[in-house]
Amino acid sequence: MALYVYLHPMNPEFEIIPFQLLGLSLQEPMALISNWSIASFAFFAFFQLKNMEGDFHRIWRLFFLLFGLSTFFGGLGHAFFQYTGIYGKMPSWTFGVLSGYAAARAMFTYFENPKLKSMAEKVVLLESALVLVLAIAFQSFLFVAVDAILTYLLACGVLAVNFYRRGIQGMQWIAMGVIILLPSAFIFLLKINVHRLLNRDDLSHWLMLTCIVFFYMGIRAIPTKRQIV
Numbered sequence: 001m002a003l004y005v006y007l008h009p010m011n012p013e014f015e016i017i018p019f020q021l022l023g024l025s026l027q028e029p030m031a032l033i034s035n036w037s038i039a040s041f042a043f044f045a046f047f048q049l050k051n052m053e054g055d056f057h058r059i060w061r062l063f064f065l066l067f068g069l070s071t072f073f074g075g076l077g078h079a080f081f082q083y084t085g086i087y088g089k090m091p092s093w094t095f096g097v098l099s100g101y102a103a104a105r106a107m108f109t110y111f112e113n114p115k116l117k118s119m120a121e122k123v124v125l126l127e128s129a130l131v132l133v134l135a136i137a138f139q140s141f142l143f144v145a146v147d148a149i150l151t152y153l154l155a156c157g158v159l160a161v162n163f164y165r166r167g168i169q170g171m172q173w174i175a176m177g178v179i180i181l182l183p184s185a186f187i188f189l190l191k192i193n194v195h196r197l198l199n200r201d202d203l204s205h206w207l208m209l210t211c212i213v214f215f216y217m218g219i220r221a222i223p224t225k226r227q228i229v
Contacts, residue, residue, distance in 0.1 A: 034205035035075030042068030070095035104155035173218030
């Protein structure tokens with residue numbers, strides 16, 4: 001397996017590491033490893049939550065499935081970029097937006113007001129659809145990144161703090177997961193690259209993995225029946 005470094009014209013801000021494997025010209029091995037590490041844990045969480053009842057846990061379980069698919073295809077999109085180009089990353093973007101929608105929907109199950117819940121779900125659905133259309137039309141991950149930042153910060157972080165203050169134990173873990181994820185926004189937008197083996201994508205991926213571990217811990221700790229104080 002040959003390994004060397006070059007500057008990719010679509011990513012001039014950091015070095016892309018190509019490598020040869022089984023006669024294939026691949027690239028970004030660390031992105032593949034970090035994405036598939038996230039996917040492995042997401043699928044693990046999906047199966048571990050299968051016996052938990054209630055809409056909250058059911059939708060969070062869907063989140064882990066969609067997030068796992070997003071990062072699984074994300075790893076392939078990075079590795080096979082020389083063959084698929086930007087189009088190879090679009091399945092990951094699609095599942096990523098859908099997983100964010102699922103996370104928001106799960107948090108909305110704790111809304112006591114049915115009208116507020118319905119309105120919030122419609123707003124997030126429309127926003128997610130718009131983001132996906134814009135990302136594909138302009139072939140830009142920036143729309144997906146901004147959507148993820150806002151969705152997890154507002155729908156997960158802010159609501160988790162609010163619900164925890166109202167007596168729902170376990171929500172604090174979800175809030176902490178969002179806090180851990182927040183630096184990835186600055187890392188990505190400010191193009192912070194620590195090392196060629198830990199560029200902004202890789203570093204953001206490891207923060208994502210830590211974030212969803214905290215999400216999982218919180219979801220497991222939250223009662224299966226809603227207990228809003």
